[in-house]
Amino acid sequence: MTSRDEALALDRGSALAGMRGRFDLPPGVIYLDGNSLGALPVGVADRMAEVLHDEWGRGLIRSWNALPDGGGDWMGLSARVARRLAPLLGVAAADVHLGDSTSVTLFKTMVAAARLRPGRRVLVIEPSTFPTDGYIAEGVTDLLGLELRWCDPADPVAAVDEDTALLSLTHVDFRTGAMFDLATVTAAAHERGALVQWDLCHSTGAVPVDLTTADADFAVGCTYKYLNGGPGSPAFAWVAPRHQSDLRQPITGWIGHATPFAMSREHVPAAGIARMASGTPPVLALATLDAALDAFEGVTIAALRATSLSLTDLFIRLLDERLGTGAGVEIVTPREHDRRGSQVSFRHPQAYGIVQALIARGVIGDFRDDGDRPGIARFGFAPLYVRHVDVLDAVDQLVGVLEGEEHLDPSYATRNRVT
Ligand SMILES: Cc1ncc(COP(=O)(O)O)c(C=O)c1O
Structure with missing residues (x-):
């Protein structure tokens, strides 16, 4: 099992360590939706x-x-x-x-x-x-x-x-x-x-x-x-x-x-x-x-890509380790590096409820419909501000949601206008 110390060590060794300070992120939130709307960089408001x-x-x-x-x-x-x-x-x-x-x-x-x-x-x-x-x-x-x-x-x-x-x-x-x-x-x-x-x-x-x-x-x-x-x-x-x-x-x-x-x-x-x-x-x-x-400024594409792959690798590994095959979560993102962007998505019959229950716990991703097939929970890993420790904490929260069946809360039966 991957430990929190290992995640922290990956952050210390990251080529983009410290870049998160360039963003104005709210405390208590793990933001995994930069593939939909990026976070606010410091300096923009001024x-x-x-x-x-x-x-x-x-x-x-x-x-x-x-x-x-x-x-x-x-x-x-x-x-x-x-x-x-x-x-x-x-x-x-x-x-x-x-x-x-x-x-x-x-x-x-x-x-x-x-x-x-x-x-x-x-x-x-x-x-x-x-x-x-x-x-x-x-x-x-x-x-x-x-x-x-x-x-x-x-x-x-x-x-x-x-x-x-x-x-x-x-x-x-x-x-x-x-x-x-x-x-x-x-x-x-x-x-x-x-x-x-x-x-x-x-x-x-x-x-x-x-x-x-x-x-x-x-x-x-x-x-x-x-x-x-x-x-x-x-x-x-x-x-x-x-x-x-x-x-x-x-x-x-x-x-x-x-x-x-x-x-x-x-x-x-x-x-x-x-x-x-x-x-x-x-x-x-x-x-x-x-x-x-x-x-x-001063960030190379190589550093962005290396960090993004390290983050998505870790998320996939943690899903494998902590959920296995019993939770009904089907990862739909390719595992091969050369076929993967900077997000990881999984299919689940209650994907919308999972995303909403995670948001209630401060972990923000989003949901996309997929026609007749079960919907998709998406998690984006913006390499400038997502840390490995965020990935680990997000998966812990996901395990908590599934174990407590929080995603089955009836209030999630009705979808928001933006999902
Ligand atoms: C691949 C792709 N193309 C286009 C768009 C949206 O276009 P617009 O900026 O006109 O809303 C999106 C929005 O998420 C997108 O993901």
Whole structure:
């Protein structure tokens, strides 16, 4: 049996020891939901106060340009955040744009990708993807008169043929935490002449994604999970530089114009990635994200990945040791490192009740439905602020919930609006 001392020793030896101090976490809570909404980094609240009081309150509209005191320059925010994000994606900052939600970004990149392959009329997507990816793909194929093809997640490239314009996949599955081999899948789809897009919502900030080495075409991702940008923070789009000069995204607003303040009648797309912009950037949300990314200063992707794997390994080992097979808990996350993101999920007939009973004990995870099959309890391990000792304490609490049958409490028969 793994002891608490062993967990504490793992924390002392961790490359990210002490990073938790960069976050403002409530006492008495073990937070295992950073795969859904990241924690609040220290310093964000002060930066927000500055942006509100100084840049908006005092600078007023002048803050769109750089202010003499070094503040403002709201128009440059997307590019400034892109510079901090790019190393986590293995790309150049000049190829990243931020500003819309993930859903809207998916719409823009899917249309743009289809337009880059005019002779091909199929968009391929996996049925287990996050619902919004499927809904947007349906909307895009309907709008453009294309065909939507669902692939087998076990072999997505099998559905890609000479008629496929785009293969769009989610790198880490939101339910199970299973991960595709980004480079291998990209190369195989390219052999069939298709473009490849990756949804990196559950990857960025915890899992290495080297888009440049993999030679991918498009990537999108949210910034409110492992990047801690705050609820509803803006998503990013990355477009391979080779596609940018021909890129025609569908929401051709004035901020993506080559010269927005020329106020001309004709839309002339800006050069490079700037043409992905549509309307006025969400300044407050971008400034929050900018401040939140301070938490990644000096942190390497290798350290993030090593710590994440150590945490998820420990959680799986403890579930095996302390629950065995009798508790009805079925781990659905792959045990192989190269197939696992930064979360561990298990299936259980009362998974919702288990998650709620754990929350009542101060251990926060979440629940996702899975059609006709028993639902899934998800636990995210954000390597910057989750410690090995938290993992051990969380499993102790889980054992307590199951032994006391707390998950069967009738109040859990009705689900909250957000699960
Ligand atoms: C894989 C994936 N794509 C997209 C989204 C959500 O998109 P949006 O930011 O538009 O809500 C999520 C949200 O959890 C997600 O997990």
